[in-house]
Amino acid sequence: xxxxxxxxxxxxxxxxxxxxxxxxxxxxxxxxxxxxxxxxxxxxxxxxxxxxxxxxxxxxxxxxxxxxxxxxxxxxxxxxxxxxxxxxxxxxxxxxxxxxxxxxxxxxxxxxxxxxxxxxxxxxxxxxxxxxxxxxxxxxxxxxxxxxxxxxxxxxxxxxxxxxxxxxxxxxxxxxxxxxxxxxxxxxxxxxxxxxxxxxxxxxxxxxxxxxxxxxxxxxxxxxxxxxxxxxxxxxxxxxxxxxxxxxxxxxxxxxxxxxxxxxxxxxxxxxxxxxxxxxxxxxxxxxxxxxxxxxxxxxxxxxxxxxxxxxxxxxxxxxxxxxxxxxxxxxxxxxxxxxxxxxxxxxxxxxxxxxxxxxxxxxxxxxxxxxxxxxxxxxxxxxxxxxxxxxxxxxxxxxxxxxxxxxxxxxxxxxxxxxxxxxxxxxxxxxxxxxxxxxxxxxxxxxxxxxxxxxxxxxxxxxxxxxxxxxxxxxxxxxxxxxxxxxxxxxxxxxxxxxxxxxxxxxxxxxxxxxxxxxxxxxxxxxxxxxxxxxxxxxxxxxxxxxxxxxxxxxxxxxxxxxxxxxxxxxxxxx
Amino acid sequence: xxxxxxxxxxxxxxxxxxxxxxxxxxxxxxxxxxxxxxxxxxxxxxxxxxxxxxxxxxxxxxxxxxxxxxxxxx
Ligand code: SF4
Numbered sequence: 001x002x003x004x005x006x007x008x009x010x011x012x013x014x015x016x017x018x019x020x021x022x023x024x025x026x027x028x029x030x031x032x033x034x035x036x037x038x039x040x041x042x043x044x045x046x047x048x049x050x051x052x053x054x055x056x057x058x059x060x061x062x063x064x065x066x067x068x069x070x071x072x073x074x075x076x077x078x079x080x081x082x083x084x085x086x087x088x089x090x091x092x093x094x095x096x097x098x099x100x101x102x103x104x105x106x107x108x109x110x111x112x113x114x115x116x117x118x119x120x121x122x123x124x125x126x127x128x129x130x131x132x133x134x135x136x137x138x139x140x141x142x143x144x145x146x147x148x149x150x151x152x153x154x155x156x157x158x159x160x161x162x163x164x165x166x167x168x169x170x171x172x173x174x175x176x177x178x179x180x181x182x183x184x185x186x187x188x189x190x191x192x193x194x195x196x197x198x199x200x201x202x203x204x205x206x207x208x209x210x211x212x213x214x215x216x217x218x219x220x221x222x223x224x225x226x227x228x229x230x231x232x233x234x235x236x237x238x239x240x241x242x243x244x245x246x247x248x249x250x251x252x253x254x255x256x257x258x259x260x261x262x263x264x265x266x267x268x269x270x271x272x273x274x275x276x277x278x279x280x281x282x283x284x285x286x287x288x289x290x291x292x293x294x295x296x297x298x299x300x301x302x303x304x305x306x307x308x309x310x311x312x313x314x315x316x317x318x319x320x321x322x323x324x325x326x327x328x329x330x331x332x333x334x335x336x337x338x339x340x341x342x343x344x345x346x347x348x349x350x351x352x353x354x355x356x357x358x359x360x361x362x363x364x365x366x367x368x369x370x371x372x373x374x375x376x377x378x379x380x381x382x383x384x385x386x387x388x389x390x391x392x393x394x395x396x397x398x399x400x401x402x403x404x405x406x407x408x409x410x411x412x413x414x415x416x417x418x419x420x421x422x423x424x425x426x427x428x429x430x431x432x433x434x435x436x437x438x439x440x441x442x443x444x445x446x447x448x449x450x451x452x453x454x455x456x457x458x459x460x461x462x463x464x465x466x467x468x469x470x471x472x473x474x475x476x477x478x479x480x481x482x483x484x485x486x487x488x489x490x491x492x493x494x495x496x497x498x499x500x501x502x503x504x505x506x507x508x509x510x511x512x513x514x515x516x517x518x519x520x521x522x523x524x525x526x527x528x529x530x531x532x533x534x535x536x537x538x539x540x541x542x543x544x545x546x547x548x549x550x551x552x553x554x555x556x557x558x559x560x561x562x563x564x565x566x567x568x569x570x571x572x573x574x575x576x
Numbered sequence: 577x578x579x580x581x582x583x584x585x586x587x588x589x590x591x592x593x594x595x596x597x598x599x600x601x602x603x604x605x606x607x608x609x610x611x612x613x614x615x616x617x618x619x620x621x622x623x624x625x626x627x628x629x630x631x632x633x634x635x636x637x638x639x640x641x642x643x644x645x646x647x648x649x650x
Binding site for chain 2: 233234237238239241242243244245246247249250253254255271275276301319441442445447448451452453454457459460461487488491558559
């Protein structure tokens with residue numbers, strides 16, 4: 001039977017609880033958001049004792065379903081002030097699922113200054129005081145935990161940014177190669193830091209295969225699902241070959257590649273940082289072109305990027321990071337961006353928020369545009385050390401904008417806007433504006449239909465159809481985020497008719513239930529409404545479902561597009 | 577007429593990144609695609625001057641035509 005593990009950091013006690021009936025059918029984002037909405041007062045301080053940090057594997061995590069090994073982390077976000085769910089790959093989700101842990105809830109706050117680590121195992125959690133690893137970067141923490149507890153140990157850890165409670169801090173998850181994937185967005189690393197927990201180790205001893213109610217039906221559906229993933233040109237060929245960074249050239253051609261802190265939509269040096277160039281560089285230097293963030297990923301959008309001497313620099317090198325430090329900060333050297341990516345993993349800071357932040361910092365004159373070495377220096381000398389400037393930078397784009405009086409600050413609900421200009425790709429602007437998460441491309445990825453011709457086509461430069469597109473995708477994404485699936489299964493799901501039914505069949509076969517497509521849509525709607533209600537109670541109203549003014553007043557080249565949705569048109573999003 | 581032709585991702589293999597092409601007036605995108613030895617099914621995205629276009633679209637003097645296979649990210 002699945003269990004809820006609960007850790008109270010105020011009195012340093014732990015409990016193993018039965019799963020309440022109302023939570024039984026939930027997983028991933030659906031479960032973390034339900035728990036946060038039920039147990040966290042919306043108006044509490046996100047770094048105070050009343051906030052809770054919740055981890056939950058998805059409904060299919062731990063099974064043989066392809067790409068189902070994602071872990072959701074949830075809390076009230078110190079960055080947005082609203083609810084947050086951020087999901088990541090790595091080994092932790094599958095270990096938790098196989099240990100029968102439906103959710104790990106961390107609440108309260110230590111009264112003294114001591115720091116702790118948590119050991120999670122089959123029978124519960126123990127809280128241990130931690131002294132040795134404080135102040136260390138995430139790579140060193142993972143090495144040390146493996147040396148202490150064994151190579152197979154799962155690890156969730158925070159770096160210096162999380163210890164310093166910076167609002168751009170993330171939570172790192174050990175991947176199958178002992179490298180890092182991240183619960184990146186929304187400052188969840190600061191929440192873990194506020195609980196004075198440096199790392200969580202997971203011992204897989206005694207883990208069992210996840211129980212499947214109808215194994216034959218499951219196997220048949222899993223086969224159809226995997227075939228759809230491999231048959232679709234994006235998930236079967238594009239992503240494994242070029243990774244997500246293939247988007248640099250596409251968005252540049254479409255005039256939607258935000259450049260020089262969102263002042264233009266094209267980057268002259270796009271080819272130097274493009275997916276095509278990166279692919280050839282990786283191959284020439286003996287890296288890995290494709291790589292999975294967890295066992296069972298058959299898409300493998302990740303990669304291993306080496307330096308010119310063939311030495312490892314980074315993995316999981318994503319379009320959004322490369323866009324942000326590349327086009328948005330005008331840094332042309334992919335090696336500098338790769339080094340920054342690795343440093344951000346080690347410091348434990350969100351690479352999207354931090355890249356957007358550096359664009360604002362460059363506009364503020366803290367360092368010049370294009371200064372890759374300056375970025376590396378600021379990461380190590382300011383942010384990692386927690387100097388006063390480092391703390392401002394570590395607070396993200398909004399923090400730097402406020403401290404330096406910059407008005408061109410691309411954020412919604414104080415979270416940095418990623419990689420796609422909402423003026424020239426209008427559907428994603430609706431997602432940025434309305435998402436319960438703050439500006440988050442993954443929460444309703446209209447780029448598929450606006451730019452990539454997946455799931456049909458809606459002209460990115462016109463207003464027609466964008467609200468509906470974003471709404472449908474946000475509803476579907478909230479449901480998919482509850483299954484433990486990587487969001488890239490959406491590409492085949494949008495185009496191949498058998499894909500989504502196979503996904504639902506797998507859930508039904510796993511639990512012996514009979515969900516329909518409508519049930520899944522209703523689950524997505526329910527999650528969005530629950531999250532929005534939390535946000536409203538926290539003080540985030542429709543006035544916060546807006547893009548910054550400059551998008552309305554500054555046309556972006558080459559299409560000279562502006563953000564021209566009225567407030568009423570945006571608010572139509574919630575009409576479901 | 578003269579156009580600029582840009583190829584991306586796997587379309588570059590054995591071909592080129594960017595080339596100026598001299599074409600008969602009114603040539604459509606499909607004719608360019610076929611002249612490259614590509615099939616219609618292989619085409620994911622067609623852009624003409626940064627706007628999405630179709631295979632039937634006729635090209636004009638000084639157009640930039642960009643061809644992508646079906647790829648994506650996120
Ligand atoms: S496709 Fe990429 S993000 Fe998705 S599970 Fe695989 S490696 Fe992870």
